[in-house]
Amino acid sequence: QVTLKESGPVLVKPTETLTLTCTVSGVSLSNPAVGVSWIRQPPGKALEWLAHISSSDEKSYTTSLKSRLTISKDTSKSQVVLTMTNMDPIDTATYYCARIVSHTEADYWGQGTLVTVSS
Amino acid sequence: DIQMTQSPSTLSASVGDRVTITCRASQDISNWLAWYQQKPGKAPKLLIYKASSLENGVPSRFSGSGSGTEFTLSIGSLQPDDFATYYCQQYYRQRTFGQGTKVEVK
Numbered sequence: 556q557v558t559l560k561e562s563g564p565v566l567v568k569p570t571e572t573l574t575l576t577c578t579v580s581g582v583s584l585s586n587p588a589v590g591v592s593w594i595r596q597p598p599g600k601a602l603e604w605l606a607h608i609s610s611s612d613e614k615s616y617t618t619s620l621k622s623r624l625t626i627s628k629d630t631s632k633s634q635v636v637l638t639m640t641n642m643d644p645i646d647t648a649t650y651y652c653a654r655i656v657s658h659t660e661a662d663y664w665g666q667g668t669l670v671t672v673s674s
Numbered sequence: 675d676i677q678m679t680q681s682p683s684t685l686s687a688s689v690g691d692r693v694t695i696t697c698r699a700s701q702d703i704s705n706w707l708a709w710y711q712q713k714p715g716k717a718p719k720l721l722i723y724k725a726s727s728l729e730n731g732v733p734s735r736f737s738g739s740g741s742g743t744e745f746t747l748s749i750g751s752l753q754p755d756d757f758a759t760y761y762c763q764q765y766y767r768q769r770t771f772g773q774g775t776k777v778e779v780k
Binding site: 592594601602603604607615616617618619651653658659660661662664665666667 | 675708710712717718719720723724727729761763765768769770771772773774
């Protein structure tokens with residue numbers, strides 16, 4: 556049974572750095588066919604892909620937020636971490652992590668975590 | 675960046691209708707396209723990958739087609755459980771989602 560669970564703060568202040576953790580179970584992050592992506596969704600709006608890390612530790616980011624994002628993983632802990640700097644109220648969203656399988660895409664998702672940016 | 679444009683943004687339909695949603699890519703993405711269904715308050719669910727491959731457990735009334743820049747998701751006979759928002763997503767270069775299509779009750 557593959558599960559993903561996001562964790563992190565529910566409230567951050569403007570200009571602060573957000574750190575989110577995705578804990579994966581039921582599959583190894585060293586599996587060559589498996590990567591993890593972060594996706595967000597502002598309230599009432601569309602999904603936005605943010606970042607991806609592959610089994611071989613290759614990283615990619617959405618161009619518009621690349622300067623603010625860092626993705627990393629700890630295979631031994633089965634965790635993928637996303638940091639986003641200089642948070643702004645427009646970054647208020649539900650943040651999801653998802654398992655990405657080569658050629659198949661996001662077949663398992665976490666439940667999502669709502670992050671509100673407010674002073 | 676590759677842009678994905680879905681149409682329509684909202685679709686009003688009745689149970690039993692055949693429904694088609696279109697997704698256009700700003701450049702050739704071959705068949706690197708997925709479709710997801712999302713219901714309010716829930717995470718998206720993968721329906722179709724590689725443009726036309728049905729994910730395990732997804733009802734056969736869902737089908738995908740297309741390649742290059744034009745793609746479609748069809749629902750053969752709309753069921754009550756299918757009223758939701760649908761997103762396309764390219765994974766040819768990085769990843770990008772469309773803006774979504776809400777299928778609502780007519």
